[in-house]
Amino acid sequence: MIDVVIIGAGPAGTAAAFDLLSQGFSVLLLDKYGFPRKKACAGGITPKARALFKYDISSIIQRECSSIKIWPNLGRAFLIQDEKPLCYMTQRWELDLFSLEMVQKKAGQFQVVKKIVSIEEKKNHLEIRTSDQLIKSRYLIGADGANSVVRRLTHPVCRVRRYPALEADIRVDCPELFPMEFDFSMPGKGYYWVFPKKNHLNIGIYSTTGQPALKQGQLVEYAQKRFGTDRLQAIKGYSIGVGGYSYCPGQGRVLLSGDAAGFGESLLGEGIYFALKSGQAAAQAIISSCDTGIFPGIAYAKEIKKIRTDLWLYHFSAKCLYSFPRVSLKLLSHPFFHGRFAKGYADGKTMAQILFCR
Numbered sequence: 001m002i003d004v005v006i007i008g009a010g011p012a013g014t015a016a017a018f019d020l021l022s023q024g025f026s027v028l029l030l031d032k033y034g035f036p037r038k039k040a041c042a043g044g045i046t047p048k049a050r051a052l053f054k055y056d057i058s059s060i061i062q063r064e065c066s067s068i069k070i071w072p073n074l075g076r077a078f079l080i081q082d083e084k085p086l087c088y089m090t091q092r093w094e095l096d097l098f099s100l101e102m103v104q105k106k107a108g109q110f111q112v113v114k115k116i117v118s119i120e121e122k123k124n125h126l127e128i129r130t131s132d133q134l135i136k137s138r139y140l141i142g143a144d145g146a147n148s149v150v151r152r153l154t155h156p157v158c159r160v161r162r163y164p165a166l167e168a169d170i171r172v173d174c175p176e177l178f179p180m181e182f183d184f185s186m187p188g189k190g191y192y193w194v195f196p197k198k199n200h201l202n203i204g205i206y207s208t209t210g211q212p213a214l215k216q217g218q219l220v221e222y223a224q225k226r227f228g229t230d231r232l233q234a235i236k237g238y239s240i241g242v243g244g245y246s247y248c249p250g251q252g253r254v255l256l257s258g259d260a261a262g263f264g265e266s267l268l269g270e271g272i273y274f275a276l277k278s279g280q281a282a283a284q285a286i287i288s289s290c291d292t293g294i295f296p297g298i299a300y301a302k303e304i305k306k307i308r309t310d311l312w313l314y315h316f317s318a319k320c321l322y323s324f325p326r327v328s329l330k331l332l333s334h335p336f337f338h339g340r341f342a343k344g345y346a347d348g349k350t351m352a353q354i355l356f357c358r
């Protein structure tokens with residue numbers, strides 16, 4: 001019997017696997033795709049996210065951005081900057097492949113599965129039936145993203161909202177001359193982004209309503225208006241799971257982490273930090289459950305308390321920003337406010353630490 005099966009080999013799954021393997025647990029990671037695979041994500045890593053990696057990811061960082069250009073819905077653009085980087089640019093397929101290789105180096109097993117058919121909790125173990133095998137494990141971590149099958153099968157009352165985002169790459173001359181940008185001029189509640197990578201720009205749209213659904217045409221129009229091109233490559237959309245401030249782990253042997261638990265933040269849609277943090281928290285909960293005999297869900301609830309508070313603060317900030325964009329962005333354009341945010345972000349602080357000067 002395997003100690004821990006983890007479904008989903010994104011940041012949440014690999015972070016959990018790495019910590020469990022480091023403590024001598026046997027781990028089987030399942031994913032519906034073989035790696036490398038394309039995952040819809042702009043690959044922006046904030047300093048607080050980078051600090052969570054237990055291995056050095058510098059070889060896959062393509063750029064460090066220490067300034068961000070903000071376009072408000074009305075008025076002139078302004079720059080948020082710090083001496084230290086505010087965001088690190090990676091390519092998501094490369095980050096996930098790199099993390100999976102780190103897990104495999106620690107003797108973590110990886111398998112591609114077509115379908116998770118059922119998950120049954122027995123007295124002392126779990127039975128996970130996939131389309132072609134029956135796997136027995138002591139614990140299960142559901143890290144299978146916003147549309148989680150593990151959540152559907154094991155946490156029927158857990159409600160996760162899904163906010164859509166759409167991204168694409170465009171080729172430009174000298175991408176290194178372009179700043180990182182958030183553009184709030186889009187109609188509706190959301191923004192466009194421009195993330196400069198090594199050989200291209202990654203552009204995208206994030207919406208906090210999902211209504212009406214994001215259309216490729218919107219992104220093409222934006223690329224045309226801003227960069228004079230409609231030649232978008234690798235357009236891909238997916239949802240970000242949000243609302244995890246209300247997630248309560250159950251009493252059983254299954255824990256949800258990352259987007260599967262709604263641990264994306266709703267302000268800007270940052271999810272990698274929370275996926276790593278909650279994946280590590282799930283691993284820690286299982287480790288302490290084995291040491292103390294308490295339910296992993298109880299240990300996990302303690303571990304994710306700060307994550308949930310932080311997510312609630314992002315949710316509140318998103319409500320303010322997208323309900324009153326003119327006032328909020330006017331305030332943010334003042335150096336007193338954006339200087340504080342820039343410093344907090346660059347220092348790797350959480351929202352609670354930035355707002356309450358912790």
Ligand SMILES: Cc1cc2nc3c(=O)[nH]c(=O)nc-3n(C[C@H](O)[C@H](O)[C@H](O)COP(=O)(O)OP(=O)(O)OC[C@H]3O[C@@H](n4cnc5c(N)ncnc54)[C@H](O)[C@@H]3O)c2cc1C
Nearest residue numbers: 008010011012032041042043044144145258259271272275
């Ligand atoms: C367009 C877009 C841009 C984004 N940009 C950023 C950004 O720049 N920075 C940032 O911090 N966040 C960003 N996010 C959010 C971020 O991508 C997610 O929050 C993050 O990937 C969540 O990590 P996770 O490990 O929980 O899930 P995921 O990364 O979604 O990984 C889930 C894994 O589970 C696998 N899986 C799914 N279903 C099954 C199944 N049934 N069986 C087996 N395996 C399954 C998937 O193949 C995948 O590998 C973006 C999201 C989108 C959609």
